[in-house]
Amino acid sequence: MGIAQKMSRLGTETAFDVLARANALAAGGMDVINLGIGQPDFPTPDNIVEAAVKALRDGHHGYTAANGIPELRKAVAGDIAKYRGVTVDPSHIIVVPGGKVTMAFAIEMFGEAGAEIMYPNPGFPIYESMIRYSGATPVPIRLIEENGFSFDAETVLSQITDKTRLIILNTPANPTGGIVPEAELAKLAEGLEKHPGVYVLSDEIYSRMTYDGEGHCSMLKFESLRDRLIILDGWSKTYAMTGWRMGWGLWPGALVPHAQRLCVNFHSCVNAAAQYAGIEALKGDQSPVDMMMEAFDKRRHLIHERLNALPGVRCVLPKGAFYAFPNISGTGLSAKEMQDRLLNEKGVAVIAGTSFGAEGEGYVRFSYANSLENIERALDRFDEFLK
Ligand code: PLP
Numbered sequence: 001m002g003i004a005q006k007m008s009r010l011g012t013e014t015a016f017d018v019l020a021r022a023n024a025l026a027a028g029g030m031d032v033i034n035l036g037i038g039q040p041d042f043p044t045p046d047n048i049v050e051a052a053v054k055a056l057r058d059g060h061h062g063y064t065a066a067n068g069i070p071e072l073r074k075a076v077a078g079d080i081a082k083y084r085g086v087t088v089d090p091s092h093i094i095v096v097p098g099g100k101v102t103m104a105f106a107i108e109m110f111g112e113a114g115a116e117i118m119y120p121n122p123g124f125p126i127y128e129s130m131i132r133y134s135g136a137t138p139v140p141i142r143l144i145e146e147n148g149f150s151f152d153a154e155t156v157l158s159q160i161t162d163k164t165r166l167i168i169l170n171t172p173a174n175p176t177g178g179i180v181p182e183a184e185l186a187k188l189a190e191g192l193e194k195h196p197g198v199y200v201l202s203d204e205i206y207s208r209m210t211y212d213g214e215g216h217c218s219m220l221k222f223e224s225l226r227d228r229l230i231i232l233d234g235w236s237k238t239y240a241m242t243g244w245r246m247g248w249g250l251w252p253g254a255l256v257p258h259a260q261r262l263c264v265n266f267h268s269c270v271n272a273a274a275q276y277a278g279i280e281a282l283k284g285d286q287s288p289v290d291m292m293m294e295a296f297d298k299r300r301h302l303i304h305e306r307l308n309a310l311p312g313v314r315c316v317l318p319k320g321a322f323y324a325f326p327n328i329s330g331t332g333l334s335a336k337e338m339q340d341r342l343l344n345e346k347g348v349a350v351i352a353g354t355s356f357g358a359e360g361e362g363y364v365r366f367s368y369a370n371s372l373e374n375i376e377r378a379l380d381r382f383d384e385f386l387k
Helices: 006-008 015-025 046-057 068-082 099-109 125-134 153-158 184-193 223-228 253-266 272-283 286-308 333-346 372-386
Strands: 092-094 116-121 137-142 166-172 199-203 231-233 246-248 364-367
Touching: 006 046, 006 125, 015 116, 015 125, 015 333, 046 223, 046 272, 068 092, 068 246, 068 272, 092 099, 092 253, 099 125, 099 166, 099 199, 099 231, 137 184, 153 184, 166 184, 199 223, 199 253, 199 286, 286 364, 333 364, 333 372
Parallel strands: 116 137, 116 166, 166 199, 199 231
Antiparallel strands: 092 246, 231 246
16 A cells, blocks of 8 residues: 555554444443543533634634634633743744644654654553654653652653653643652753753643642743743643644744644644634633532542452542543453453443553553442442452
């Protein structure tokens, strides 16, 4: 076949395969409980939906500026000032169709044969997939269960070589629910002062999803990094807007023209009405976000307690996002066997840790974006399965 070699290097996100299989089993009559997919189980708040409807009725049907409408970029800058305490230039913000696009652009920009890009492992699978696709060598940053799935900054710094172009960070994290403590991030930022050519992509898509009053520490806090830092965030998780395809990146000034040119080449602009909804999300009532987080918090405690009561299973208390990442090595099953058998035999969809990289062997990811009742039922079935 005549397709380019790089296509064989592109990976995937198993969550979508498991979702398809779970749907097929459900269509065949099985009662499937889906703790596999990484999206809030709440609808997008009404005020946001209404803003999109109004935008359509007001005639916002055409292309917009490739980097997003100015009011939206101003609203994002306002949000950054409010939640990250830093003033940024709205012209450095580029609105894209989903969080993934900022990731893809950053990796495209720095990745090529001979370059190295570091990424969290276990981590969001698209990092490794896109790094390999770009031709660069992926260098895993190991996340350590005993440290609440943080990394060790000194180890990360020791892995930097003269080929390292980009370091990808993600806190709060998918799939572990872990948060990297501020002190560890500070150590990394300080160490990076000795490597001025290395850029950082900080995936902060779960920045509003933290618990126990533990605020989010953005990499923007570290001034020495600002001219080589890309921040990835968006609307998908915070506002239950995964299907709207809305994300934003904050780029260093020197990279803005490159990112903008990628927008023009790949997607022209983001859906116009969705952008107006994005303004309402950021500037309107935030109580639906608080309500979702309260619900997630109750589910987090339930799933953590129930998982730890199972034989051969232990689970760190997640500190952010809506994932639990139990260690199942004591059950004697591999991560993939556990994923397949729980779905096929018990109708419980979860994702094998190995879908998030080699370091995920011995773990499975449970998304607790589901009702307390379904979490109880799923854990009852997991319990029966293990017995
Ligand atoms: N980054 C992380 C860590 C994620 O978990 C996800 C989605 O699951 C994304 C980025 C992508 O978000 P979006 O759906 O907005 O493209």
